[in-house]
Amino acid sequence: MSGRGRFRYPLEPARLLHEWALDEARQALAEQNALLAEAEAVAGGAQARLADGCAQWAAISGSGQLLAAQQCLQHGRYLASLAQSAQAASRALAERQDAHAEQVAQLAGARRALDGLEKHRSELRREFVRARLQAQARETDDLWGVLQAGRDGDGN
Numbered sequence: 637m638s639g640r641g642r643f644r645y646p647l648e649p650a651r652l653l654h655e656w657a658l659d660e661a662r663q664a665l666a667e668q669n670a671l672l673a674e675a676e677a678v679a680g681g682a683q684a685r686l687a688d689g690c691a692q693w694a695a696i697s698g699s700g701q702l703l704a705a706q707q708c709l710q711h712g713r714y715l716a717s718l719a720q721s722a723q724a725a726s727r728a729l730a731e732r733q734d735a736h737a738e739q740v741a742q743l744a745g746a747r748r749a750l751d752g753l754e755k756h757r758s759e760l761r762r763e764f765v766r767a768r769l770q771a772q773a774r775e776t777d778d779l780w781g782v783l784q785a786g787r788d789g790d791g792n
Contacts, residue, residue: 675732682725
């Protein structure tokens with residue numbers, strides 16, 4: 637546990653590995669956050685375009701004018717394309733959300749592992765300090781005993 641007077645944690649290499657794993661998990665989560673934000677923006681844009689297309693169709697069809705079949709067919713295809721894009725963006729967003737949740741779980745696991753080692757290190761450090769204080773107390777008691785024996789031998 638210690639050399640002479642200094643605390644050395646025997647599992648320090650493992651603790652460092654867990655600390656690095658936590659740092660990597662944090663970095664991966666930051667990347668996932670960026671990808672998730674991008675997917676949310678794409679999905680939001682696709683939904684907005686679909687809503688605009690539907691609003692345009694409502695304006696065109698609600699005007700009371702007769703519409704040519706070709707115009708109806710063309711706008712229907714346009715709306716179908718927008719709906720398909722919105723669905724694809726929603727699926728991509730759901731996949732990103734799943735990947736993000738998985739990364740959050742990995743980060744939590746890495747944090748728990750490092751916390752366990754940190755707790756163990758703190759406990760060992762407390763034991764080290766306690767043992768060191770006890771040794772100092774014994775040494776002081778021994779010195780006091782020697783001092784008292786010297787006084788008693790001198791007749792004091």
